[in-house]
Amino acid sequence: MENIEKRLGSVVKSLRLAAGMTQENLAKQLTAAGLPTKQNTVAKLEGGLRPTTVPELGALAKIFKCSIEEFAGWIFPEHEDEAAVAAARADLALQAAVVETLRNSANEANMRFMEIQTRLLDEQAKYDEMEARLSNSAAFKSDP
Template sequence: MSLLVENTGREVLLSFGRTVRQLREAHEWTQEQLANRMSTAGYPMHQVTVGKLETGRRPTSVGEVVALAAIFEVDPGELIRFPSAGDGDDAAMARMRAQQELRELDHRIDRMNVELDLLQERRAEAAAQLARAEAAEARSVRPAG
């Protein structure tokens, strides 16, 4: 293997690891939490494995790249940067973080809308119960005469 290919491969692994770490931190996950998500996705990992991956000390399979992309909800190509990417890395990471933030907020809004619907149904049921109770009370309280 030529020195150029070897160095390029190493740089790609380092860049990949940095990207994974940045995305993990953007999600506020520990290495252990990411390892658990990977294990659930069918790629058993431990915290130490994630640490090695993030520092470029562990090669990664295509399947693992695809699983990580799915976990982070990004395109697999966004995880792999070649050395020529240069200054665009910061802008690309900012874009990925903003996209992730929007996705997370959309998910939270969806969950809140579901909860709001449930609360509105419960309120309508409680109002109906109150109306029935008031009607029953009105029927039972009759003026003496």
């Protein structure tokens, strides 16, 4: 059985790649979470070349939107099939997060479109009103 650091590193790398992140991106997110981290530290973590602290594990769980218990399940699977199921669940969780992000973006774009459409209709109404006034004014002036 491989050591804990190697298993954790493999899980972190899989989650990072599934999230479309670079090692540098992950390092920046860990730093933003209050754990100053550089890209080479992430590389060592993924390679199983350094131990991971409990605060780092907590931050990684938040970044990858999973629990510490899920990490433990991926690191210490009773059977390889369970590890595959856990990885599939992690992939599904990440895909669900992507779908939710896209849904939110679509909703925001739709709201913005509706705001612009309302403004356009308001401006069109103003234009029509001005055109009617000008038309009435021109008709009034041309009456003998």
